[in-house]
Amino acid sequence: xxxxxxxxxxxxxxxxxxxxxxxxxxxxxxxxxxxxxxxxxxxxxxxxxxxxxxxxxxxxxxxxxxxxxxxxxxxxxxxxxxxxxxxxxxxxxxxxxxxxxxxxxxxxxxxxxxxxxxxxxxxxxxxxxxxxxxxxxxxxxxxxxxxxxxxxxxxxxxxxxxxxxxxxxxxxxxxxxxxxxxxxxxxxxxxxxxxxxxxxxxxxxxxxxxxxxxxxxxxxxxxxxxxxxxxxxxxxxxxxxxxxxxxxxxxxxxxxxxxxxxxxxxxxxxxxxxxxxxxxxxxxxxxxxxxxxxxxxxxxxxxxxxxxxxxxxxxxxxxxxxxxxxxxxxxxxxxxxxxxxxxxxxxxxxxxxxxxxxxxxxxxxxxxxxxxxxxxxxxxxxxxxxxxxxxxxxxxxxxxxxxxxxxxxxxxxxxxxxxxxxxxxxxxxxxxxxxxxxxxxxxxxxxxxxxxxxxxxxxxxxxxxx
Numbered sequence: 416x417x418x419x420x421x422x423x424x425x426x427x428x429x430x431x432x433x434x435x436x437x438x439x440x441x442x443x444x445x446x447x448x449x450x451x452x453x454x455x456x457x458x459x460x461x462x463x464x465x466x467x468x469x470x471x472x473x474x475x476x477x478x479x480x481x482x483x484x485x486x487x488x489x490x491x492x493x494x495x496x497x498x499x500x501x502x503x504x505x506x507x508x509x510x511x512x513x514x515x516x517x518x519x520x521x522x523x524x525x526x527x528x529x530x531x532x533x534x535x536x537x538x539x540x541x542x543x544x545x546x547x548x549x550x551x552x553x554x555x556x557x558x559x560x561x562x563x564x565x566x567x568x569x570x571x572x573x574x575x576x577x578x579x580x581x582x583x584x585x586x587x588x589x590x591x592x593x594x595x596x597x598x599x600x601x602x603x604x605x606x607x608x609x610x611x612x613x614x615x616x617x618x619x620x621x622x623x624x625x626x627x628x629x630x631x632x633x634x635x636x637x638x639x640x641x642x643x644x645x646x647x648x649x650x651x652x653x654x655x656x657x658x659x660x661x662x663x664x665x666x667x668x669x670x671x672x673x674x675x676x677x678x679x680x681x682x683x684x685x686x687x688x689x690x691x692x693x694x695x696x697x698x699x700x701x702x703x704x705x706x707x708x709x710x711x712x713x714x715x716x717x718x719x720x721x722x723x724x725x726x727x728x729x730x731x732x733x734x735x736x737x738x739x740x741x742x743x744x745x746x747x748x749x750x751x752x753x754x755x756x757x758x759x760x761x762x763x764x765x766x767x768x769x770x771x772x773x774x775x776x777x778x779x780x781x782x783x784x785x786x787x788x789x790x791x792x793x794x795x796x797x798x799x800x801x802x803x804x805x806x807x808x809x810x811x812x813x814x815x816x817x818x819x820x821x822x823x824x825x826x827x828x829x830x831x832x833x834x835x836x837x838x839x840x841x842x843x844x845x846x847x848x849x850x851x852x853x854x855x856x857x858x859x860x861x862x863x864x865x866x867x868x869x870x871x872x873x874x875x876x877x878x879x880x881x
Contacts (some may be wrong), residue, residue: 421825434514438462438859441480443471443817446786447488450795451809453786458488460816463858467812472532482818486853489524490790490810492772493797493818495580496668496692496740498764499525499557501546502703503533508594508745508837513768514554514874516743516835518862520769521852523555524877526580526801530594537562537594539573546876553874554819554857554862558801562596568604575612576877580801581666582609585619587715590763599653606661614879615663615664615688615800620650622714625872632759635708639717647716655682655689664688666800669742671716674725680735690737690800693727695774696765696842698739700724710751710761711842714742728782731792738800739775739792743768748838764782769834769852774843776823776850786823802879816859825851848856 439461447456449468460464460489474480494517500507509570517525527545529536537544542559549557563584582605584597597605602616609616619848623646632638651667655678658665667679670693684690694712705712712718730736744764752761768776771793776784798808808814821878831844855863860873 430487434446434729437570438788439466440476441474442483442488442820443474444465444481444483444488445485446559447526447810448490448786448790453487456488458810458818460856460859463816463860465810465812465816468810472510475835478806485822485824487782487786487821488810489521489786489819490808490858491819491855492521492741492793492810493520493524493801493803494524494741494768494771494793495526495738495766495797495801496742497525497527498531498695498744499527500531500745502544504531507531508748510549510557511554512835512837513743514552514557514872515868516769518554518598518855518857520854520867521772521821521855522768523669523817523855523857524558524798524803524807525555526558526560529560529583530589530591533593535562535564535594536560536574537564537567538570542574542577549876552872553876554868554872555857555874556877557874558803558877558879562792563599563601563605563616564593564595566603568601568707570862571605571608575608575614579614580803580877580879581615581617583619585620586645586653587621587623591620599657600719602657605735606663608658610661610663613664613876614802615666617666617668618650618654620654620667620670621646622649622653624649634758635702635712635717638713638758639719642715642717644674644719647675651675651678658682658687658689665690666737667691668738668740669694669697669716670717670727671723673719673723673730676726676730676735679730681697683735691735692738692740693731693736694740694742694765695729695767695771698724698731699774699778700842708842709753709756710758711753711840712765713758713763714744714759714765715763726793730778732788736792738797739771740797741765741768741771743836745836745838748840751840753840763782766835766836766838767843769839770829772819772821772852773848777848779824780849785829803877807881816856818854819852820854821850821852823850825849
């Protein structure tokens with residue numbers, strides 16, 4: 416963390432061990448980002464909620480105010496695509512390390528994917544085991560998805576009753592034997608129930624045809640050739656058709672193939688709930704720049720061309736892309752096979768949970784990305800997707816006091832050894848970024864301040880609002 420950031424009243428290490436329950440205070444800045452735009456203002460926090468967002472001069476007498484100057488007061492980020500892996504594969508990640516990394520990146524809410532924990536979250540018992548494992552470990556709030564796999568349809572309704580934030584399906588091999596691909600048959604069985612409940616299907620949108628070529632994968636270029644655009648095209652076509660047939664919310668995660676953006680643009684024009692996410696790594700890297708890339712960059716779909724990156728940015732700035740999620744998919748270093756650069760056997764997944772904000776800002780601000788649009792992508796729209804918008808994703812009265820305080824002008828270089836997820840691997844290592852998180856509040860509690868984490872994690876598990 417930035418050593419120049421002063422200790423925070425109520426922060427761990429500042430002598431008080433966290434904000435006192437019920438404390439009322441205000442933070443003022445020349446840039447407070449609300450759904451109405453970025454403007455001078457003050458956020459008044461009362462207990463765990465935002466009491467008001469007012470002009471700085473309108474803070475009531477008796478409420479202590481801290482003036483943050485040019486630092487941005489931003490809604491806490493919601494990362495709706497994270498693999499935490501606990502219980503069962505906690506050596507890959509875990510609630511304690513994942514949520515500390517989130518707090519370091521201004522992320523105040525995570526939604527945990529149903530894999531790669533063991534057991535996977537395809538039964539009510541597995542969900543309850545996750546919730547129990549999270550108890551007492553959370554630096555930020557955490558919700559959960561259910562998984563849709565063959566043979567477990569009977570568990571879907573109990574999982575929905577338990578308040579999962581969505582249902583995730585893979586349309587191709589997930590890499591885990593216990594989480595096989597869902598076929599069109601499973602999707603057709605589940606979608607009427609999801610439509611009735613208004614709960615989204617989230618889909619890994621690649622369909623790998625039977626007998627697809629399996630040439631040796633030795634380089635990033637080989638990996639790109641092994642996962643061509645037509646895999647994404649086939650999956651998105653199926654999901655588009657099913658969404659229209661069942662009038663169900665469908666969210667395509669980690670889109671890499673920019674040629675598919677017109678599908679989502681058409682759905683928006685028609686008022687349909689076919690939405691789409693992309694990831695920071697698709698907006699920052701490009702295949703042409705990866706001749707010497709090692710398996711830290713391996714992910715599925717693969718990082719595509721610079722032209723794809725440019726068109727994805729057009730989708731981000733033009734409102735076609737709905738959310739940005741990290742798809743933080745960690746594993747032990749040995750599984751990345753970095754010493755041998757073995758792309759064939761390396762686990763696929765980018766580790767970048769705490770870097771979403773500076774990575775997207777660094778790449779996006781020169782292209783015209785505004786603070787207001789950024790807040791929509793990483794806070795407001797993920798809250799709407801996951802059924803948390805009644806309390807998360809906005810700086811507005813009545814919402815949780817989830818705040819990210821950051822300096823958009825700060826310049827720094829990523830040192831993977833200083834990151835906070837369990838295994839300090841990252842394709843962003845050594846890259847120069849702009850924008851640094853200085854302080855993170857979760858429901859009014861200081862989760863990160865003065866370069867230190869709270870000594871008493873106060874994160875909670877979340878359920879979707881009906």
